[in-house]
Amino acid sequence: MSAQIETVQRQPARLRQGEPVRLVLAGCGAVTKLYYAEALSRLQGRGQIAVAAIFDPEAKSAAVVQARLPGAKVAASFDGLLAVGADVAIIASPPRYHLDQSMQALRAGMHVLCEKPMATSSSDADLILAVAAANNLHVATGLVRRQFPATRSIKAMVEGGLIGKIQGVCCFEGGPFQWPVASTSYFSRAESGGGVLQDIGTHCLDLLTWWFGEPHEIHYADDAMGGVEANCLVRLGFGGFEATVRLSRDWARPNLYRLEGERGSISWAVNETELVEIALKGCRTAATASFTNTDDRSRDFVDAFCDQISDLVDTVRNGTLLSGSATAGRNVLKRIEECYARRKRLDMPWLGAEDFRHVIASAETRQ
């Protein structure tokens, strides 16, 4: 991939009010089948967008998604997808394609919504950002949890000082891995950029930096022994408190984020879109509060994907501020790289002394 920044020849056509934004989608794997297809179908039904074409190297997968999006052509190649012409390209392919496909879409004059991670390294993300900036195009990253009314409310409550000065944060997220991946390449550092940290850690670290700002200190440990981590522990130092993050791909725990403040606590169950539990010191009861977005509509997980797409569509159409901007996607990649650079070995208490000797002697040299 060339690092040269190019200015595209074709500027996007000016959108007319009332006309749906034309959109193409690359990648018909798990995230599309489970979320994007339904979200696009809802938005198309509302007349906000028109899905012009979709592409996936697996014809069967493309056909499954096309059945949900009648009217969309199935392109035979990614070049063919871009040739259809559109205002926005959604890149939902495996992470190793994010850089090339985002760059190509930008060069074709399209704004881009790229599923997370934005790229497999922050330097690749910088390339995408530079090409977008040089061509006056928008790039959004699929940091979908920012669309949840629950996470937005937590940000507002923290900033508003509801629980006072934050004293500590504890996040535990994981469970047996059940995402219906198509191949084992999902577990390859070369193809996905890492393991559980790169995967769900992207969402977790993004939320924490969105709520609290950039950490000034990072400690990191994981259980990778030649491969990619299935479990990891991150400690982030923020001004005056520490956030402990434990991520796992092999055992289900309560899946809870807990923020402790001097005046109370906020608890959020992972992927809960609307509910947050609040307990204030001095009060006899803890409350579970339900939040909706400003339009007062309830939000499920697919709605969050709708909002994510609408966010970029509104920005393209009206110039509104992009909430899931690619800068956030790039910054979280930088945090993840800093974690990997500081890597220590997670204590695995079931391993005997012999096991550990072998880990030290051989496995880690293969990293």
Add this chain to the structure above:
Amino acid sequence: MTGTVAVLGANGFIGCRTVELLHLSGWAEVRPIVRRPSAFASLSRFAIDGRVADAHNVPALTAALLGCQSVVHAVAGDSRTIVDAVEPVYLAAAAAGVVRLVYLSSASVHGQSPLPGTDETSALHDGQTVEYNNAKVRAERRLGELSRDGAVQVVVLRPGIVFGPRSSWTGGFANDLLDGSAYLVDGGHGICNSAYVDNVVHAIKLAIEVPEAAGRTYLVGDRERISWADLCRPIAEALGFDLAAISVSAPLSFAPNWTQWLRDGDLYRRLVRSLPRPVRSGLKVGYAEWRKSGLDQRPPMAPKIKVSEERALLHRCRVKLPSAKAERELGYQPVVGFEEACRRSVAWLTFAGYPTARSQVGER
């Protein structure tokens, strides 16, 4: 080095630790084989040559087993899966030129409360009230029939209650304690035929390397004679629970378990298999999310304890099954004592995020 050892069902509790131990010790080149790509999530910690193949698909399995000298059959599943997986695995192993197949059966073939004097020579029957036991009995029989052709050497291991990190007897019991559904029948004074997972893996290694083991069956377990209360106490103490408070009496009769009956039924299985794979995967993810959200949102209430027949029989067991034959013929000796096994199991609970007294995951 003991050639290449394939581990079928490598993402399961015993399979996963087998891969980990064999790989880390350098004892063998390990080839984990799983049914779907997502099952590599935990195994991908290692740089290992793994394969995806369904245990019912002989050509795919044969291709996955090519170059392996031994196969460890640790496929778990419902009763039908247990029986149905035996023949394809044997045929694939034969076609791939595998020398020896180690089949992980269960001491449950003798029932949850075996009679005094039970050993490997005791007669088996498949008319037991617990369907899992019958499935294991039928699987062993089918494997015995198949191996008469001599194409692959078969060794059958019958471990007892295999516990340790990631097991249902350890993490599952901790979950039960935390959600209020844990119980011990009659205080858990019955004998638990425990087998710490590392001891089982040690038996697997011996079953692979001892020439005389071919065609034989072995009961394997821990050295100590322990009770169910002994097994559960360290977990309860680590989480701050009192075992005496969860003692219950078993009912006089047991109603059939309809969910198990449904899962084992032909109609249900045919219906599930008729769905396209992405739909099945999507439903599975959706069901897990729904179940999780349902559990999270359920208002706190006193849980109803429902004693299962299987658990009632286990908790009132009066017999310590012998590992004497394995000791005599394989040279089997448990490599991890019960106390150390409990220490490691509780330490794993801390690692996995349980609110133990030492709730702080460390690093080295």
